[in-house]
Amino acid sequence: MRLNYPSSIRIIRVPCTGKVDVLHILRCFERGADGVYVVGCREGDCHYQSGNFRAKKRVEQAQQLLDRIGIGGSRVRMCNLSSSDAPLFVRFAEEMHAAVLGAGPNPVRAALASKRTITDPPAAGLNAGTGPLS
Amino acid sequence: MIVAAKKPIEEIIEQVKGLRSVLVLGCNECVTVCEAGGKKEVGVLASALRMYFLQQGREVNVGEHTLERQCDTEYLEEIRNNIDAYEAVVSLACGVGIQFTAERYPSKPVYPGVNTCFMGAALERGVWAERCQGCGSCILASTGAVCPVTRCAKRLLNGPCGGSTAGKCEISKDVDCAWQLIVDRLKTLGRLEDYETLCPVKDWSTDRAGGPRKVIREDLRS
Amino acid sequence: MSLKTPSKLEKILRAGHLAVTSECGPPRGSDAAHIVHKAELIQRHVDAINITDNQTSVCRLCSLAACIRLKLMGLEPVLQMVVRDRNRIALQSDLLGAASFDIHNVLCLSGDHQRFGDSAQGQNVFDLDSMQLIQTIRRMRDEGKFLGGDAIQRPPQMFVGAAANPFADPFEIRVPRLAKKAAAGAEFVQTQCIYNLAKFETWMEQVRDRGLHEKVFILAGVTPLKSAGMARYMKTKVPGMDVPDEVVKRMAGTPKDKQAEEGITICVESIQRLKEVKGVSGFHVMAIEWEERVPEIVERAGLYPRPAV
Incomplete structure (x- = not known):
């Protein structure tokens, strides 16, 4: 099954969606991503029992925060599928791609592009700070 | 431990919106355990503030740092050489840490990033309850x-x-x-x-009613 | 019969009469006519009138001023004092104020939490609790001393009362709690409204087992129900209230236009049954915003005329 999905999507692999933190999601937006979706196992099928439920809650937190700072919570989604379900993977990718096109560019990216003076945003990672103290 | 809750980000933005640089300062003690002001919350708040300012077209230097304790003068010294890079501090420590930071750096505005709630314990993950006043x-x-x-x-x-x-x-x-x-x-x-x-x-004089309290241990004083 | 105070309520109780008290809630404004009118409705049918103290934490004209109004009418007020709103300075000060008008009865209460009222965002005080207020007043009266230890010139002469709720939880300490209040110095108690007569009788049995009815006068509280809706409300919404299903059913089974009459009848029947309970020294008729029906209840219950002492 050689299925195509939108080339705009970059996959970051994690051992379990339970590893994904709000901070990871925020860092993506800080670096200019237009959307982030977390694709986990089907609910009830988590190898670690509750990893995908934790991810779901964190996605909700990220949505709320992004709404409140004007980036837009609809740019983040949680999706669940079986690891063998390639067609559904493609469908999610296409839906996300369409959603991001609808939402338009991440305003942070535009700001970053126009303000080259700003130091590079931090690399994704829990412990990476940006201040000179870190 | 001292239990605190995150302040709504709108409230924090209102405090810092005019600044060109701000240090988000966390604390590794109680507020880390109750997930309101530890290193992770510092990262989330700083990231959110950076994005907020960027999309407002503002260039604001948002720094991140987390101290072992903000209620201890030794640890507060750790930022002595860097604090001048920032116009103000948003402290995610409890009310004690916020005030102690301000006392240590008298000319630096320090804003609260959390609401300090009570002395309590976790009943379960995500639920804290008061036990001592x-x-x-x-x-x-x-x-x-x-x-x-x-x-x-x-x-x-x-x-x-x-x-x-x-x-x-x-x-x-x-x-x-x-x-x-x-x-x-x-x-x-x-x-x-x-x-x-x-x-x-x-006798409530040892409670809040008696005014600000101190514990003095002569055997420990230097 | 040795009287401790000039209280008329004390005289009646110590003389062995079944006492009758009632209560009036002060107005949410400064018009004294309101309280005077309420008192006039019931004055010949009761021995003393409680004035509530910002009940349910809704701000009203103060109990002390309303008690003074009653006193000026020649009536016998019972000053209700909650410890929610005043610290020990204010409580003792108000007691002296009441004593200066020769108000001779006081009822010590905790007070409903402020979250129920119009000031849910306010602070509360609770410097003393109701038992400690009882102790404080007894000390002021019997030893002539303030809580702080200084002597009082012309100490207050108050007959000291408390509330008792036989129906609140935990049930196993309801009687020990009365014992505690008696030990603190309460001389009379007025109970929560009684609808569950059987449960009250069980409580009284335990009260008698400990001889508490000989240490403290127990006035059984009754409140006439105005409607089936009120019965349901009291059952489900009022903390520490026990309204049995039979009572709710009896009210609900009565045509709407006759429910008020039925409520009065239930109240009269309750008093009649409770009169037979050994250790009950009288009745506290709390007709909430229904003072005009108190005379009828008292008469039908065979408690009229009131004794002259």
């Missing part, structure tokens, strides 16, 4: 180690009031009646007869 004169010995000063909505030392219903307080079905807990505990300990001992009028 620091009245300065502990009566737990006579109440089966359940504190009526903290856990009775009326601080009754000779409770319960007439509002105790099915183990719950009159103010809410979600609040346990402290005196039901005390009676249950005394029963378990086989000391229910202690219930009839009248608790005398309390």
